[in-house]
Amino acid sequence: MENKAxxxxxxxxxxxxxxxxxxxxxxxxxxxxEVLGIIGPNGAGKTTLAMALKGLIPHTVDGEIQGxxxxxxxxxxxxxxxxxxxxxxxxxxxxxGQLSQMSVEEEVAxxxxxxxxxxxxxxxxxxxxLQTVGLAGFEKRxxxxxxxxxxxxxxxxxxxxxxxSIMMMDExxxxxxxxGKNEVFKVLKSLKEKxxxxxxxxxxxxxxxxxxxxxxVLHEGESILFGTPKEIFSDLxxxxxxxxxxxxxxxxxxxxFNDKEQIxxxxxxxxxxxxxxxxx
Amino acid sequence: MxxxxxxxxxxxxxxxxxxxxxxxxxxxxxxxVVAVLGRNGSGKTTxxxxxxxxxxxxxxxxxxxDMNAKKHSVAKLSAKVGYVFQNSNHQTFLPSVEQELRYGxxxxxxxxxxxxxxxxxxxxxxxxxxxxxxxxxxxxxTQRKEVGMASILAIEPKVIVLDEPTTGQDHAGSxxxxxxxxxxxxxxxxxxxxxxxxxxxGELDCRVVVISNGKKLxxxxxxxxxxxxxxxxxxxxxxxxxxxxxxxxxSFGVNDHVLTVEEMIKExxxxxxxxxxKQLQTS
Numbered sequence: 001m002e003n004k005a006x007x008x009x010x011x012x013x014x015x016x017x018x019x020x021x022x023x024x025x026x027x028x029x030x031x032x033x034e035v036l037g038i039i040g041p042n043g044a045g046k047t048t049l050a051m052a053l054k055g056l057i058p059h060t061v062d063g064e065i066q067g068x069x070x071x072x073x074x075x076x077x078x079x080x081x082x083x084x085x086x087x088x089x090x091x092x093x094x095x096x097g098q099l100s101q102m103s104v105e106e107e108v109a110x111x112x113x114x115x116x117x118x119x120x121x122x123x124x125x126x127x128x129x130l131q132t133v134g135l136a137g138f139e140k141r142x143x144x145x146x147x148x149x150x151x152x153x154x155x156x157x158x159x160x161x162x163x164x165s166i167m168m169m170d171e172x173x174x175x176x177x178x179x180g181k182n183e184v185f186k187v188l189k190s191l192k193e194k195x196x197x198x199x200x201x202x203x204x205x206x207x208x209x210x211x212x213x214x215x216x217v218l219h220e221g222e223s224i225l226f227g228t229p230k231e232i233f234s235d236l237x238x239x240x241x242x243x244x245x246x247x248x249x250x251x252x253x254x255x256x257f258n259d260k261e262q263i264x265x266x267x268x269x270x271x272x273x274x275x276x277x278x279x280x
Numbered sequence: 281m282x283x284x285x286x287x288x289x290x291x292x293x294x295x296x297x298x299x300x301x302x303x304x305x306x307x308x309x310x311x312x313v314v315a316v317l318g319r320n321g322s323g324k325t326t327x328x329x330x331x332x333x334x335x336x337x338x339x340x341x342x343x344x345x346d347m348n349a350k351k352h353s354v355a356k357l358s359a360k361v362g363y364v365f366q367n368s369n370h371q372t373f374l375p376s377v378e379q380e381l382r383y384g385x386x387x388x389x390x391x392x393x394x395x396x397x398x399x400x401x402x403x404x405x406x407x408x409x410x411x412x413x414x415x416x417x418x419x420x421x422t423q424r425k426e427v428g429m430a431s432i433l434a435i436e437p438k439v440i441v442l443d444e445p446t447t448g449q450d451h452a453g454s455x456x457x458x459x460x461x462x463x464x465x466x467x468x469x470x471x472x473x474x475x476x477x478x479x480x481x482g483e484l485d486c487r488v489v490v491i492s493n494g495k496k497l498x499x500x501x502x503x504x505x506x507x508x509x510x511x512x513x514x515x516x517x518x519x520x521x522x523x524x525x526x527x528x529x530x531s532f533g534v535n536d537h538v539l540t541v542e543e544m545i546k547e548x549x550x551x552x553x554x555x556x557x558k559q560l561q562t563s
Contacts, residue, residue, distance in 0.1 A: 041450040042422045093448075148366065149320040174447045175366070177319045177476050179516040203450060206521050243452045248479070248521040251541045256548050267521060271528045278532040278551065 003073070005166055005197040006030040006053065011067035013052060018063075022048045024221040025067075030214060032165075035188060035198040037208040037229075040218035041243055046201045047093060049218065050170050053199065054090040055081045072165040072197075085115055089164035093171045093201075095151040098158070104130070104146075105139040107154055111162045129161040132187055134180075148175035156184065160191075167191055168199040173207075185211045206247045209233065209265045217244065229265045236263075283307035285331065285439055285470055289340035292326055292494075300326040301494045303340070310438075313461060313471045315481045315502070318491035319516045324474045327491060328441045331472070332361035344439065359388045362437035366444040366474075368428035372416040377408060377427050380416055384435040402430040405460070422453045429460065439470045446477045458483060482520040482539035490515045503537055 006029065013023040022045050030036050038046050051057045055076045058065045069076040072087035092098045101107040108126045117125065130136050133153035138146070143154055152175050159167065167188070173181040185207055188198045202208045208215070209229040217225040217232060219242045225232050233239070233246045236254045245251065249270035253263045257277065264270035287306035293299050300323045308314055316324045329335040330342045333354045342349040344360050362384075365371045374380045381402060385395040403409055406426040411419065416427055425445070432440065442461075446454045454477075461484060464471050475481065481488060481502050488505050490498040492515040498505045506512065506519040518524075522544040527536040533551050538544045 041452060042448075043420055147320055171448060175320075175444070177516060178478075178518045180320060181476075203448070243450070245451045248541050248544075249525050252522060252525070252544045252548065255541075255545045256552075267524060270525055274525065274529055274548070275532065278529065278534075278548075278555070 003032065004029045004070070005032040005034065005072060006036075006199070007068070007070040008053075009068040011049075011052065011069060012065070013048060013057060014064045016062050020221075022063075022221050023052065026218075026221075026223045027067075028214075028216055028223065028226050030197060030199075032197055033192060033195050034213040035192055035200065035211055037212035037215045038199065038201045038218060039203070039205065039208065039215060039244060040224075043220075044218040045221040046218055047170055050090060050168055050199065050201060052076070053166075053168060054088055055079070055084050056090070085111075085162065086164055088166040088168060089159035089162055091155050091159050091167075091169040091172050093174075095148070095155040098155045099143040099151060102142060103139065104135060104141050104143060104154055107143050108158050108161050111158055115162060125161045125163075129157040132160065132190075133157045134183055149177065149180050152176060153180065153184070156187065160187070166197040166199065170201045171203070172200065173202065173204070181207060205245060206267075209247050209250075210267075217242070230263075233265045234260060234263050283309040284345055285309075286343040287327075287330070287340070288343070290327070290330060290337050290342060291339040292323075292330070292335060293338040294326075299494055301491075304491075304496050306489065306496070306499070308470050308472070310470060311465055311468045313465050313473070313484055313486040315473045315475055315484070315486055315488045316491060317475065317481070317488055317515065317517055318497075322491045322515070323494040324491050325443065326494075328363070328443070328472055328474055331357075331439060331441055332363050333357040334363070355387070358384070358437070359435065360437050361439040361441065362432035362435055363441045364429050364432050364443060364445065366447060368416075368421075368424040371428045371431075372424065375415055376412065377414055377416055377419075378412040380427055381408075381412075381431050381434050384431055388435060398434045398436065402434045405433070406430045406456075421448050422450065425449065425453070426456075429457075433460075433464075437469075439472065440464060441472045441474070443474045444476070445473060446475065446480050454480065478518060478520050482523070485539055490517065492516075503539055506539075507536070 009027050011023055011026040012021050014021045040046055052069060053071055059081050074084055074087050099107055101110055105126050108129055109122055112122045112125060133156050135153055152172060156172055173184050189211055191198060212229060215229050215232045216223060233250045236246050239246060247265055249267055250263055250265050264273045285308040287304050290301055290304040292301040318324045330349060333349050333352060336350050349357060372380055374383060381399045382395055385398055416424055445457050461471050486502060488502045497515055498511050506523060520539060522538050522541055526534050526538045526544060530536055535547055538547050
């Protein structure tokens with residue numbers, strides 16, 4: 001049997017006392033080394049799905065769960081979260097909710113201490129993680145004295161330092177400027193090059209399309225579409241029906257090109273295909 | 281007549297001698313929408329916090345109408361300048377949405393009839409009818425953001441500062457915020473946005489002020505300012521994706537003035553049509 005990084009089968013979840021299911025019969029698979037982007041309107045169940053992949057649901061958040069989730073070879077429902085720390089890491093949407101320590105370096109050290117990384121190795125990992133997210137020099141600062149964007153990057157560094165097989169991030173760039181956003185996506189890309197698998201929830205379609213191998217579209221708890229960015233955005237009309245948009249270049253091409261099979265989804269590709277059309 | 285909001289030679293130095301703003305001059309008139317752009321830590325938020333007196337100038341002055349912001353309290357200025365925080369959690373604290381909406385109005389001493397009128401108006405605007413009794417902390421991030429905005433709009437301040445209004449919003453949420461901004465502009469309010477959302481700026485087709493390292497790097501219409509590539513690079517800004525596309529197609533006669541998807545579609549059709557006409561003439 002082929003080894004998958006993530007395998008979700010008929011996942012259904014309902015919060016206690018809720019009137020309906022937040023996740024409805026979701027199934028998808030992701031290979032090792034792939035980056036998955038999850039999109040959908042607010043309230044679609046994106047964060048709930050991330051919490052289920054991490055095992056926070058059902059181990060710390062109650063509810064009725066059905067189906068199967070295998071992450072990095074482990075059956076998430078059957079193993080406690082503490083047994084899964086090296087399999088997957090999750091960066092929360094609100095970094096303030098994740099930071100707990102007195103200084104930036106202690107914050108990164110916290111998770112490492114929990115998994116028993118020796119001191120010498122810990123120092124190395126802290127340095128590397130802070131370097132990667134552009135927070136070198138901030139070691140002694142209080143996490144609470146950082147800007148929203150810096151907190152967001154610290155939260156990423158703390159999870160990254162633990163070197164989980166699968167890195168999951170819930171809207172990790174909302175407070176970052178374009179440079180900071182690119183940095184996060186570059187981190188994701190470099191992790192990918194090292195064979196790490198990524199899952200990212202994001203509203204910014206243009207960047208997502210550039211860096212993701214697969215996209216999962218959620219709407220009211222259901223998986224509407226799953227495929228490569230090209231497959232997803234070639235059906236722009238369907239996305240619009242669910243109040244989503246495509247990358248700007250895709251929206252233009254969809255309107256003016258006759259051949260809907262040739263719709264570009266990233267900028268470089270768009271420059272080429274528009275040039276070709278204008279030359280014709 | 282001078283502009284309603286005036287920033288004169290504003291310098292701000294934080295404790296520890298950190299210079300956050302240096303000699304900023306700015307005039308913003310009624311009905312203007314201005315997007316303040318720049319990197320994290322460039323001084324954008326420091327600048328706008330002077331408008332409602334949350335920060336006081338180290339040097340220079342900020343005028344709100346005939347009020348010198350240096351000489352008035354936040355409480356006094358808040359009737360003229362409303363500030364919607366980036367993180368709505370920092371702004372909401374009352375146990376129900378309705379109380380949250382009333383709070384600012386009560387603070388500036390409005391009578392009960394006016395308060396009810398205003399709460400009703402913003403409730404309708406953001407369609408909050410069904411959640412008036414709900415605790416703001418039980419709402420999702422989109423709704424909480426809208427409650428944050430509604431509670432400020434209820435005060436009807438002349439100037440409205442929106443700190444990252446579209447952050448974490450889905451497409452539908454962003455569209456609604458854009459509509460509200462356009463409505464406020466038409467009503468003669470001054471709307472000041474602190475944002476990284478270049479698509480929003482493009483669609484609003486508004487004035488932009490670029491801040492980098494505490495200094496004003498550029499000030500003008502987005503369409504013009506975004507043409508200055510060297511400046512954008514210095515400020516670490518990226519124009520909307522369609523503008524970059526247009527720029528790379530100028531050799532085909534495409535005008536790089538486009539700010540939105542709609543404008544790019546029009547521009548492409550125009551160039552394509554010229555092309556066909558040319559072919560017809562030569563054949």
